[in-house]
Amino acid sequence: MTRRTVLWSPLLLKLRRVWSNFSNVLGSTEAVNGESGPQTAIEQREIVLENSNHKLAFNPENAQLLSFQSKAAPEQEFAISNNSVPVFVIQYLSEAREFRQISSLDAKKVDIQSTEGTLTAVFSGVGGLDLAATVTVKMDDHSPRSRWSISLRNHAGLVITDVQFPFVVAPYQLGGTPGSEAILQPLTTGRLVQAPTPLDLEPDSPHAWQFRPENFDTHHYPGLTFAQFLAYYNDRAGIYIACEDSGGSIKLIKPVHSRAGGIRFGVAHVGDWPTRGERDLGYDVVLQAFKGDWYDAAEIYRDWSLQQRWAALPLHKRTDVPDWLLDSPPHIIIRMQGQVDHGPGVPNKEFLPYPKLVPLLENVSKRIGAPLVGVVMAWERPGPWVYPDCLPPVGGDESLHEFTELARAHGWHVGSYCNGTRWVTAHYWTGYVGDDYYTAQHGEQTVCRTHDQQPWEENWGLAWRPSFACCLGVARTQEMAQNLVQRLIDDGLDWVQFLDQNVACSTFPCYAPDHGHPAGPGKWMNAAMQSLLDSFRKIAGSRSRANREKRQFVFSVESPPNEFFMSNFQVCDQRIAPPGHRDHGSLFFPLYSFLYHEFIVLQGGFGVAPPPHHLPIRSAYNLVMGEIPGAILRGDGTLLNRGDSDAWWSPWESSLGSDEDAFAMLRRTVALRRGKARDYLVFGRMQRPADIGEIKVIHWESNRQVYDIPSVFHSAWHSPQGRLGIVLANWTNDTQVVALSDARLTTRVTESVSANEVSSRRREVDRGKITLSLPPLSCALLESE
Numbered sequence: 001m002t003r004r005t006v007l008w009s010p011l012l013l014k015l016r017r018v019w020s021n022f023s024n025v026l027g028s029t030e031a032v033n034g035e036s037g038p039q040t041a042i043e044q045r046e047i048v049l050e051n052s053n054h055k056l057a058f059n060p061e062n063a064q065l066l067s068f069q070s071k072a073a074p075e076q077e078f079a080i081s082n083n084s085v086p087v088f089v090i091q092y093l094s095e096a097r098e099f100r101q102i103s104s105l106d107a108k109k110v111d112i113q114s115t116e117g118t119l120t121a122v123f124s125g126v127g128g129l130d131l132a133a134t135v136t137v138k139m140d141d142h143s144p145r146s147r148w149s150i151s152l153r154n155h156a157g158l159v160i161t162d163v164q165f166p167f168v169v170a171p172y173q174l175g176g177t178p179g180s181e182a183i184l185q186p187l188t189t190g191r192l193v194q195a196p197t198p199l200d201l202e203p204d205s206p207h208a209w210q211f212r213p214e215n216f217d218t219h220h221y222p223g224l225t226f227a228q229f230l231a232y233y234n235d236r237a238g239i240y241i242a243c244e245d246s247g248g249s250i251k252l253i254k255p256v257h258s259r260a261g262g263i264r265f266g267v268a269h270v271g272d273w274p275t276r277g278e279r280d281l282g283y284d285v286v287l288q289a290f291k292g293d294w295y296d297a298a299e300i301y302r303d304w305s306l307q308q309r310w311a312a313l314p315l316h317k318r319t320d321v322p323d324w325l326l327d328s329p330p331h332i333i334i335r336m337q338g339q340v341d342h343g344p345g346v347p348n349k350e351f352l353p354y355p356k357l358v359p360l361l362e363n364v365s366k367r368i369g370a371p372l373v374g375v376v377m378a379w380e381r382p383g384p385w386v387y388p389d390c391l392p393p394v395g396g397d398e399s400l401h402e403f404t405e406l407a408r409a410h411g412w413h414v415g416s417y418c419n420g421t422r423w424v425t426a427h428y429w430t431g432y433v434g435d436d437y438y439t440a441q442h443g444e445q446t447v448c449r450t451h452d453q454q455p456w457e458e459n460w461g462l463a464w465r466p467s468f469a470c471c472l473g474v475a476r477t478q479e480m481a482q483n484l485v486q487r488l489i490d491d492g493l494d495w496v497q498f499l500d501q502n503v504a505c506s507t508f509p510c511y512a513p514d515h516g517h518p519a520g521p522g523k524w525m526n527a528a529m530q531s532l533l534d535s536f537r538k539i540a541g542s543r544s545r546a547n548r549e550k551r552q553f554v555f556s557v558e559s560p561p562n563e564f565f566m567s568n569f570q571v572c573d574q575r576i577a578p579p580g581h582r583d584h585g586s587l588f589f590p591l592y593s594f595l596y597h598e599f600i601v602l603q604g605g606f607g608v609a610p611p612p613h614h615l616p617i618r619s620a621y622n623l624v625m626g627e628i629p630g631a632i633l634r635g636d637g638t639l640l641n642r643g644d645s646d647a648w649w650s651p652w653e654s655s656l657g658s659d660e661d662a663f664a665m666l667r668r669t670v671a672l673r674r675g676k677a678r679d680y681l682v683f684g685r686m687q688r689p690a691d692i693g694e695i696k697v698i699h700w701e702s703n704r705q706v707y708d709i710p711s712v713f714h715s716a717w718h719s720p721q722g723r724l725g726i727v728l729a730n731w732t733n734d735t736q737v738v739a740l741s742d743a744r745l746t747t748r749v750t751e752s753v754s755a756n757e758v759s760s761r762r763r764e765v766d767r768g769k770i771t772l773s774l775p776p777l778s779c780a781l782l783e784s785e
Helices: 010-027 294-305 354-368 397-409 435-440 475-490 524-546 563-568 591-599 614-624 659-674
Strands: 002-007 047-050 054-058 065-070 089-093 099-103 109-115 118-124 131-139 146-154 159-164 182-185 191-194 229-233 238-244 251-258 262-270 277-280 284-290 331-335 373-377 413-417 422-424 467-469 495-499 554-557 571-573 601-604 627-632 685-687 697-702 705-710 712-718 724-730 736-741 748-754 758-764 769-774 778-784
Touching: 047 109, 047 118, 047 131, 054 131, 054 284, 065 238, 065 284, 146 159, 182 251, 182 294, 229 251, 229 262, 229 294, 238 262, 238 294, 284 294, 294 591, 331 354, 354 373, 354 397, 354 659, 397 413, 397 475, 475 495, 475 524, 524 554, 524 563, 563 591, 591 685, 614 627, 614 659, 614 712, 614 724, 614 778, 627 659, 659 748, 659 778, 712 736, 724 736, 724 769, 748 769, 769 778
Parallel strands: 331 373, 331 627, 373 413, 413 495, 495 554, 554 571, 571 601, 601 627
Antiparallel strands: 002 109, 047 054, 054 065, 089 099, 089 159, 109 118, 118 131, 131 146, 146 277, 146 284, 159 262, 182 191, 182 229, 229 238, 238 284, 251 262, 422 467, 685 712, 697 705, 712 724, 724 778, 736 769, 748 758, 748 778
């Protein structure tokens, strides 16, 4: 065993801080494109821990991480060692309600012990306060992971908001093939940053780790950050960082640009730290090296996640998902007022009164050859997305109820997007002014508070729809949501997406001291959200029993729900951007589909794809990503063939391309999903895709944009029975021939092609290789026998 204690006198501590700040300036010098600046050499011996997977080295004086090396690529270094990089940072609120930070660098005393496989470091007198932190790192050869934990003893009365730990800062250039580096982040649907530079990331600063309106109120975990890991790799090796927490503790998990000259893979453990007392994390942060690409990193996380309670019931075992939803009815979006969000909100006479929708949807259903879900949106009386002063709906409850009855008689279902727990106080396009309503309904009592006790005003939509975030810890917030859901169900809807602005099932943070919850973000947010979701189910169940109905209700959420709340939803809204599109990798990346497709139905009524081939491309990519295809309905009953940005909407007259092609691709993809590919695309688990030879890339220019989109999209799946299925889709008007190679294929496969009709035949596979001819506007399934 080795033991080292470093005791800093007040004078030495002050001098050390001065030197640290000075060396920080020196060490923060950065080269163009994010190359590492000068690094402080540490000539003392190191404390080394290692297993069969990776090797760690620590500074024996302060336990700073000096080195992370993969055993598969020992010449490659994943850690930047710099005097400015701490072991942890503690963020807290001062008596004046201002954010402050102290770190391991501010400890008066550091006591480090190491034995074979374990390092323990005790930091005492942090910031000159009665505050101590104990850091432990453990490794053994029975696991490829190293396990990192931290505990605090706070006798200083600090109001701690978060603890940031561990600190892993990696260089932008890892030393393999230049440009092969990539960052994987579980945000929205997934984010892949290839060949990252500082401009791809936000800068590391105290502000980056604070819950503030300008930092969004949905990017935490569990929220738009839907899983608890990060990965970084190149063509030689990668590093995987994850929190193995099944309890849903609030976190910020993201890559940021570090002034140390690299990428910090940061984790902030938010809330629930005692003002006086002791606490450890209650879970481990794990690090592991891997070799491969993003699929390999995601597979590591999936292996752990599938053992957690949120993965107990895949779709094929769930009893709360109705057969009509599993039958994959295309979701047709119907906008009752206006054509775009940033534009006039005039009621659409083509759709009102609501029964006018029936002949339009009859035509769509006939041309697609499938039942539908009509998703009614922008129905709020004062203007699109106004809440809670939104009832009765535009056109009236009676008209809406009549439409839902007619739809049900056709075998269709009716749903709606709402506005979540955002209180909208004005709508500049319609002239709505909601100040009097806000005052009369005591809206200020429901609104979230910032750290300095200001109302949490949303930055999003300020140009046309100002709003406040409302706190789910307040009973009135929950009551208003319950009343709206009750009203929609009474009007005949059986598909409700109340949590549209609470994207990914995010609970908005709140620092109010009088809302009945701890005065800061923490696990109370999860309890409040679960209470709301439970009440929705109770309302739906009571409605069915009271009217002796056989109606089965489903609840949806905007953006795929985070893993912690996933099992509360039957369906969700996932918006794609195809490969070759500028938003692929940022707006959309198939990480969520890879991790969790088998647990929830994904629908693609919205999405991004370029004109004039918007809908054929989107339907094709919806299919291979395992989503129910869908579209937006225009006033003349055709489908909106436009949508090339995350505004989602476009004026009806801007629709481009062929209506026949749009319907043909939608009909053929829906037929394959509802039929031969059901076990894979409804119930299946996504796999690494097959190897396909050169796929023709279609190049064109439109509206001053240049597009290069693959002519064929493809994916691979395992059915619940363990069979392999490979799905392909050709969105072009030409036959596409592809050569496929996959060692997982058996010697005989069934090929099913959906073109004018679905046809199947058995085919031989030669040593995992087969060639397919895909007709224009078609899709296919190869199924191992």
